[in-house]
Amino acid sequence: MPNLEHPAYPAAALLHLESLVPCRESQVSLLLSIFGERQHWSFPSIFIYGHTSSGKTYVMQTLLNTLQLPHVFVNCVEYFTSRLLLEEILIQLQSCSSETELTSHVPCDSFNDFVRLFKQAVVSGGLQDQTLYIVLDRAEQLREMEANILPAFLRLQELTDSNVTVVLLSEIVWELFRPNVGCMDPLTLYFPDYSIGHLQKILSQNHPPEYSADFYAAYINILLGVFYMVCRDLKELRHLAALNFSKYCEPVIRGEANERDTRKLWKNIEPHLKKAMQTVYLREISSSQWERLQHDDGEPGQLKGLSAHTHVELPYYSKFLLIAAYLASYNPVRTDKRFFLKHHGKIRKTNFMKKHEKTSNHLLGPKPFPLDRLLAILYSIVDNRVAPTANIFSQITSLVTLQLLSMVGQNDQLDGPRYKCTVSLDFIRAIAR
Amino acid sequence: MSKRRLKESCGVSAECISQVQQLLRERFCHHSSAPDKLFGLEQQYRYLLELLKRTTLQGESNSALLIGPRGSGKSTVLNRALKNLKETKQVKETLLEVHLNGKWSSIAQFHVWFQQFRLLQTNDKVALKEITRQLQLENVVGDKVFGSFAENLAFLLEALRKGDRSSSRPVLFVLDEFDLFVHHKNQTLLYNLLDVSQSAQTPVTVLGLTCRQDILELLEKRVKSRFSHRQIYLLNSFDFKQYMKIFKEKLSLPAEFPDESFAQKWNDNVQHLSEDKAVQDVLQNLFHHTKDLRSLHVLLMLAVSTVTVQQPLLTAAQLQEASRHHRNDSRANIVHGLSVLEICLIIAMKHLNEVYDGAPFNFQMVYNEFQKFIQRKAHSMYNFEKPVVMKAFEHLLQLELVKPLERPCARAQREYLLMRLLLDNKQIMDALQLYPNCPTDVKQWAASSLSWL
Numbered sequence: 001m002p003n004l005e006h007p008a009y010p011a012a013a014l015l016h017l018e019s020l021v022p023c024r025e026s027q028v029s030l031l032l033s034i035f036g037e038r039q040h041w042s043f044p045s046i047f048i049y050g051h052t053s054s055g056k057t058y059v060m061q062t063l064l065n066t067l068q069l070p071h072v073f074v075n076c077v078e079y080f081t082s083r084l085l086l087e088e089i090l091i092q093l094q095s096c097s098s099e100t101e102l103t104s105h106v107p108c109d110s111f112n113d114f115v116r117l118f119k120q121a122v123v124s125g126g127l128q129d130q131t132l133y134i135v136l137d138r139a140e141q142l143r144e145m146e147a148n149i150l151p152a153f154l155r156l157q158e159l160t161d162s163n164v165t166v167v168l169l170s171e172i173v174w175e176l177f178r179p180n181v182g183c184m185d186p187l188t189l190y191f192p193d194y195s196i197g198h199l200q201k202i203l204s205q206n207h208p209p210e211y212s213a214d215f216y217a218a219y220i221n222i223l224l225g226v227f228y229m230v231c232r233d234l235k236e237l238r239h240l241a242a243l244n245f246s247k248y249c250e251p252v253i254r255g256e257a258n259e260r261d262t263r264k265l266w267k268n269i270e271p272h273l274k275k276a277m278q279t280v281y282l283r284e285i286s287s288s289q290w291e292r293l294q295h296d297d298g299e300p301g302q303l304k305g306l307s308a309h310t311h312v313e314l315p316y317y318s319k320f321l322l323i324a325a326y327l328a329s330y331n332p333v334r335t336d337k338r339f340f341l342k343h344h345g346k347i348r349k350t351n352f353m354k355k356h357e358k359t360s361n362h363l364l365g366p367k368p369f370p371l372d373r374l375l376a377i378l379y380s381i382v383d384n385r386v387a388p389t390a391n392i393f394s395q396i397t398s399l400v401t402l403q404l405l406s407m408v409g410q411n412d413q414l415d416g417p418r419y420k421c422t423v424s425l426d427f428i429r430a431i432a433r
Numbered sequence: 434m435s436k437r438r439l440k441e442s443c444g445v446s447a448e449c450i451s452q453v454q455q456l457l458r459e460r461f462c463h464h465s466s467a468p469d470k471l472f473g474l475e476q477q478y479r480y481l482l483e484l485l486k487r488t489t490l491q492g493e494s495n496s497a498l499l500i501g502p503r504g505s506g507k508s509t510v511l512n513r514a515l516k517n518l519k520e521t522k523q524v525k526e527t528l529l530e531v532h533l534n535g536k537w538s539s540i541a542q543f544h545v546w547f548q549q550f551r552l553l554q555t556n557d558k559v560a561l562k563e564i565t566r567q568l569q570l571e572n573v574v575g576d577k578v579f580g581s582f583a584e585n586l587a588f589l590l591e592a593l594r595k596g597d598r599s600s601s602r603p604v605l606f607v608l609d610e611f612d613l614f615v616h617h618k619n620q621t622l623l624y625n626l627l628d629v630s631q632s633a634q635t636p637v638t639v640l641g642l643t644c645r646q647d648i649l650e651l652l653e654k655r656v657k658s659r660f661s662h663r664q665i666y667l668l669n670s671f672d673f674k675q676y677m678k679i680f681k682e683k684l685s686l687p688a689e690f691p692d693e694s695f696a697q698k699w700n701d702n703v704q705h706l707s708e709d710k711a712v713q714d715v716l717q718n719l720f721h722h723t724k725d726l727r728s729l730h731v732l733l734m735l736a737v738s739t740v741t742v743q744q745p746l747l748t749a750a751q752l753q754e755a756s757r758h759h760r761n762d763s764r765a766n767i768v769h770g771l772s773v774l775e776i777c778l779i780i781a782m783k784h785l786n787e788v789y790d791g792a793p794f795n796f797q798m799v800y801n802e803f804q805k806f807i808q809r810k811a812h813s814m815y816n817f818e819k820p821v822v823m824k825a826f827e828h829l830l831q832l833e834l835v836k837p838l839e840r841p842c843a844r845a846q847r848e849y850l851l852m853r854l855l856l857d858n859k860q861i862m863d864a865l866q867l868y869p870n871c872p873t874d875v876k877q878w879a880a881s882s883l884s885w886l
Contacts, residue, residue, distance in 0.1 A: 173763035193770030365849030
């Protein structure tokens, strides 16, 4: 790995920077060489993409902060309209040019005003002779704003005629950003994903002080062995590592194993981690619940997760209505007679059932059905006589508001409305029991 | 470090490199810094200059369109022409007059008005305000600027009408991104500007810059009839030999570079580079990809930014490295970073696409396909639960590798939303080849789709 070096910046700062960004040396050195010296011109816009938590924001922020380059850092999710975004940039610009003065709010309606005010701010802040960086995090939000915002940011250097570089950070590739009339293409840079070695190095960097580094590294190794297939997100892995470490240490504390007994420790932790994938990883059980569970020595998984709570207590007829709706949604019309009528006549021995197996509705999703069919099925599955009272009909609409059913094609409320059943098979099974 | 290079590095100071970078970076990135030379655009340049001269000196009203693809040098030609124009004596004198009597009443100024229209002026009202501001009419107009659009327009037209051909100085309107201007309501501003240029009022020249070839079809009939149909096409009409010449020209240091011996050395090196086979390959690649000079700038800029004191002269390897950065498949990069489970889902989608001939699919189908794989062949994988697979699927959705056909609404179930895959077969297979530690059975599964049915 090349050591970072650049004539324009002090070696100590670069050394410090290098220690802050593990496994990102080549990206940082490339960025450094692109940025050049302070008074140099740089690219009008740089587009950096990479996976979730591949260090895009972190590297950019530490780089700009450590070298003390004048910069504006804005998250586009936070400032979700163009007006908010532009005003925030202007406010940050004021504060980065003059530390002491109080910043004042500048109203800025359009990009036209922005360019004018931007030029003023640069001149008054004394920033003309160095490159100013505007970093827009989560830049995919820019596509949601007015059509002129993204192209205008890409040529901000040309529009304002000042030394400014716009850096866009996103998870999505540049091809999906390009507007159809075209624009000035930015320089695209890729932050590659961390390999398993990198992840291991980063995760085992700050190990708990009461244990040795090797002990913690072995733990990280096991954790990656379980989760690496499914998840490469550094944040998620770090969170999981923090949650499950106390469980890993238990045998050592109890004295059943020492730090060298890797196999024993592995046997202890592995089922626990697999359980964690089904619960904590999916946020079925919250992290605090999980920790409490470990603390009380409870069996993991005995707690009901979030999805187990989906079972709703419904009135008698509502249950039948829902079952009838499910039957109507997932069965073809022509089998109705066979299934629900008592005297359905001859069973034709055709192969039509086989045909239907292939394109089963459980693959394609629910089909809409008319109200009449729902009621007909309801009458046939309820043993005693059901009067079509107002209550029955109001229960249907209340099922719609509970989002257990959904109305399709909202053109007619009274005359022949069509519904769809939007609950899963497990849910219906639970009701039917 | 070899002895030769050591000797070189001793001869070159850090300031020298810094100056080289400063100079070349400004050339490649700073657009308004007028270049010394136009490549293959001399004819258009002369034509445009003639046109502008006629406007400024003789008071003719004109309108013209500069049409060319992105990065073909429309703004460059215009900038160059304006710069040249301002250097001529007569124009300079009128410019001087402006500073003496900044009175507006007879538009006693030659006003260059260069704005990125539409990108900034998203509607006519904003544009009109900007016109008033740039013509420095604010002091006259006062609060009127904030009046209604109609008032503002009437005021401006009145001002333009007051002048006549002999006494008042011409105004030049440059409408960048002209095509976006066409979408304004009723094309009011365009109509009025072109109308003024057609009638005997203040001499006005309207110059439109656009990259759309069909721009005239977008104009309304009345607007079109007032336009003079003078079109200047800027096409990148040079062959590879000229491209190489441009490459040399762009990279060379000028004669006024302070350290002459280094400039000489640098230019010799550039000459040497242009004859290098590897460099020619790199440039040929780029040339076949696009002829626009902006991408050449990006490539050169990337290469130049790696020049350091230790390595003061550009090498072919640096150019190759820059080209590698410049052109890599972004989607393949993204696929490279996916987890094994996500890769499996993508392969399942690929198979669905092949079997059902590109019909849209939903999560349930993908999961079914994946289950078939797990049950029959996979030894390296244990069975993942459905919610875990769902989470992986949603990650793909978030990366926009998979796109829903319609916007997901709250009512519909997530597993039955119809989707489409935004990757093609070859991309998937190429990415799989490069994928680190890909399980063998997954690879085999990807290669054979039909044997799984």
